[in-house]
Amino acid sequence: MEHVPRRDRVPLRYAADRRSLFVLGALTVLFVVEWSGVARHPGLLAATCVLAFVACVVKHNHVHCSTFTRRRWNAVFGVLLSLLTGHPTTAIITAHNVRHHGHNQSALDWVRCSVVGFRWNWMNLLAFPFVAVARMRRERASDLRVWRRARPALYRQAVAERVVLYGVMAPLFALDWKATL
Numbered sequence: 001m002e003h004v005p006r007r008d009r010v011p012l013r014y015a016a017d018r019r020s021l022f023v024l025g026a027l028t029v030l031f032v033v034e035w036s037g038v039a040r041h042p043g044l045l046a047a048t049c050v051l052a053f054v055a056c057v058v059k060h061n062h063v064h065c066s067t068f069t070r071r072r073w074n075a076v077f078g079v080l081l082s083l084l085t086g087h088p089t090t091a092i093i094t095a096h097n098v099r100h101h102g103h104n105q106s107a108l109d110w111v112r113c114s115v116v117g118f119r120w121n122w123m124n125l126l127a128f129p130f131v132a133v134a135r136m137r138r139e140r141a142s143d144l145r146v147w148r149r150a151r152p153a154l155y156r157q158a159v160a161e162r163v164v165l166y167g168v169m170a171p172l173f174a175l176d177w178k179a180t181l
Helices: 017-036 042-064 071-085 089-102 121-139 143-150 152-175
Strands: none
Touching: 017 042, 017 071, 042 071, 042 089, 071 089, 071 152, 089 143, 089 152, 143 152
């Protein structure tokens, strides 16, 4: 991967991350256009769904390798990713990095293939996200309690992401719950 020179205004770790920022910008525009009612069309909704999926991929990559070279930029980016995906960025650390990569395909891996076992793969695909999230919620201890003492910087980031996410989502739901969904 090509490193971005230090003289750039935006301290990206890799030049290729410009594409990620472009996609997130496009997703933001689509959210605003559709929520405000300026334009609503099945084609826009389809594009939004595709870019929302890509935003989750960007979040996954950001958790593995910080997008920016500066800590504060990464913290703000984590909050932005939380808003764009509707889920705190730090919330995937235990489930993904610790459980999935640390215990891949074992009983401790909440997202292992064997959590669903339908005969038809399309049923597995449909059920998997719901089963994996339910298992994670049932089996995991609160990261925030642990991080408050053991990793205070991560704790502050997790709290900031949640405060901003829920602080933005609550008024949006109050103003127009259908558009917000």
